[in-house]
Amino acid sequence: xxxxxxxxxxxxxxxxxxxxxxxxxxxxxxxxxLALADGVVLLAGDGGETRVExxxxxxxxxxxxxxxxxxTGGDDGRVAATRADGTREEIGGSGGAWIDALALHPDGAVAxxxxxxxVARDAKGRERTFQAPSTARGxxxxxxxxxxxxxxxxxxSLWYPNLDTAPEPLTWxxxxxxxxxxxxxxxxxxxxxxxxxxxxxxxxDRGHMRMSGYPAKVRSTAWSADGNWLATSGAExxxxxxxxxxxxxxxxxxxxxxxxxxxxxRVAFHPRSPVLATAYxxxxxxxxxxxxxxxxxxxxxxxxxGVTALAWDRKGERLAFGCADGAAGxxxxxx
Numbered sequence: 001x002x003x004x005x006x007x008x009x010x011x012x013x014x015x016x017x018x019x020x021x022x023x024x025x026x027x028x029x030x031x032x033x034l035a036l037a038d039g040v041v042l043l044a045g046d047g048g049e050t051r052v053e054x055x056x057x058x059x060x061x062x063x064x065x066x067x068x069x070x071x072t073g074g075d076d077g078r079v080a081a082t083r084a085d086g087t088r089e090e091i092g093g094s095g096g097a098w099i100d101a102l103a104l105h106p107d108g109a110v111a112x113x114x115x116x117x118x119v120a121r122d123a124k125g126r127e128r129t130f131q132a133p134s135t136a137r138g139x140x141x142x143x144x145x146x147x148x149x150x151x152x153x154x155x156x157s158l159w160y161p162n163l164d165t166a167p168e169p170l171t172w173x174x175x176x177x178x179x180x181x182x183x184x185x186x187x188x189x190x191x192x193x194x195x196x197x198x199x200x201x202x203x204x205d206r207g208h209m210r211m212s213g214y215p216a217k218v219r220s221t222a223w224s225a226d227g228n229w230l231a232t233s234g235a236e237x238x239x240x241x242x243x244x245x246x247x248x249x250x251x252x253x254x255x256x257x258x259x260x261x262x263x264x265x266r267v268a269f270h271p272r273s274p275v276l277a278t279a280y281x282x283x284x285x286x287x288x289x290x291x292x293x294x295x296x297x298x299x300x301x302x303x304x305x306g307v308t309a310l311a312w313d314r315k316g317e318r319l320a321f322g323c324a325d326g327a328a329g330x331x332x333x334x335x
Contacts, residue, residue, distance in 0.1 A: 006286060006295040013298065015329045016044050022322025025309035026065025028084035032320040033070040034309065034328055035063035041070055041082045044330070050086045064102045064110075067314060071110055073099025079112050092121055101178075103139035103148065111139050111148050111161075118150055120161035128161040138178035143185050151179035151190045156200075158188070170200045172208065177217075183227035187248055191218040195234060197241075201248060209248050211241055220266045220310075224274065229290070231257075231276055233264040238278045238288070257288040258295060266310040268319070277319055279307035285321055285331075298331050 021037035031045035039055035054060065058076030065071070069081040071091070079092035079099060093099075094114035101113040108123035113136035121127045130150070138151035150157045150167070153175050159167040175193035182189070187209070189199040195217055199209035214234040222231045228244035237259035241249040258264070262282035269276055274290035283302035286295050298319065299307075309322035322328040 006297040008297045009287070009331060009334075010297060010299065012334055013329045013331045015327070016042070016049075017326070018042055018322055018328040019326045021324050021326065022309045022328055023060050024063035024065075024070075025311040025320045025322050025328075026063065026070050027311060027313040027318075027320065028065065028067065028070060030313075031084045032311070032313075032318075032330055033065060033082065033084075034320075034322050035060045035070060035072050036326075039074060039076075041072065041088075042328075043082075043084065043086060045084075052082050052086050052088055054080045054082050054088055061099055062102045064104045065311075066104045066106065066108075071102055071104060073102050073112055075099075077114065079110070081110075092119060092127075101136055101139040101151075103141050105141045105146065107146075109141070109146065111141065113137075113139055113150070116152075118148070118159070120148055120159075122146070122162065130157075130159050130161070130167060132157060137176065138190065140179045140181055142181050143183055149179045149181060149188050151176040155198075156188060156190055170206075172198050174198075178221070180221050180223070180230075182230070182243055183223055186246075187243060189221070189230065191221065191232075193217070197221075197232065199248060201246075204246070207247075207250070209250055211249060211254070214239065216263055220264075222267045222269045222276070224269045224276075224290075225272055229255075229269075231267040231269060231278075233267055236260060236263055238264050238267050238276055240276070240290075257290070257293060258286045260284065260286075262301065265307050266321075268310040268312055271312050271314065271316045273316065277310055277312065279310050279321060281306040283307060283323060283327075285310070285319075287319075299329070302327070 024035040034042040055074035058074040077094040077096040097114040134153040155171040157167040176190040195214035197211035201207040218234040220233040258278040262280040266279040283305035285298035319331040
């Protein structure tokens with residue numbers, strides 16, 4: 001089914017004029033927080049809009065949210081936390097070097113990287129540092145325990161910040177850009193500078209998983225609510241890999257959803273249902289029901305308005321999006 005033929009939800013979208021490139025979108029309770037490239041965090045909800053100068057005079061490069069705060073890293077070397085009420089707190093920094101990556105832990109800990117330097121700040125404010133083998137490009141906390149995956153050239157490192165032990169190397173040649181853990185903690189997956197993913201089975205054998213064949217770099221990944229599927233961007237449809245067995249996707253073919261004549265830029269699985277939000281470089285957004293591949297149109301293609309951010313709220317009732325040209329909006333699913 002083409003996007004032009006898909007049943008439409010467009011009338012349920014409330015537009016937001018962000019006014020600058022949207023680097024990330026996250027939900028803070030009932031308010032959506034948009035991290036803008038000009039250094040501003042835009043908070044929008046029923047109470048109106050609030051603009052917070054999270055990085056005065058700088059720009060936001062990376063952002064992560066935990067439901068209570070949006071943590072941003074900028075080209076000013078600062079790490080700042082913005083809450084739903086508009087309060088801002090500076091929680092870390094590099095002394096001026098760009099913040100390249102961020103990760104949040106459910107207990108309130110934060111990790112950030114600038115160049116090779118990786119800093120982990122626990123919930124009590126205690127900091128530990130780690131020098132990666134090369135520039136740390138991606139960070140992700142394990143779903144359980146206080147363990148951090150760091151993506152860099154030559155693979156990834158698994159680090160326990162609260163233990164005096166050397167990080168465990170996961171090696172694979174090439175430049176690794178971002179990293180994610182499977183929800184059950186059994187797999188670590190990186191996106192690569194080349195058009196591919198690489199993965200490691202942590203249990204039982206430290207086996208490798210190679211996921212290639214993309215026409216473009218993978219810039220966005222999303223796990224399904226049950227952890228059985230990993231959706232990715234980088235093609236003219238969402239490429240979704242199976243992780244429902246102990247071998248992961250080894251020897252299996254991925255599914256392809258929402259195929260259109262434009263590359264997928266962002267993916268976001270619904271937090272409860274088998275529905276995948278799929279956004280494209282031409283500005284289109286579709287909801288794809290995973291059980292039968294049926295599609296619903298959220299936003300038609302808009303020239304020059306590629307989607308750069310996509311996020312469901314905690315209940316899965318609203319979907320926020322942001323675009324390269326400063327357009328943004330929120331879909332509220334009809335009851």
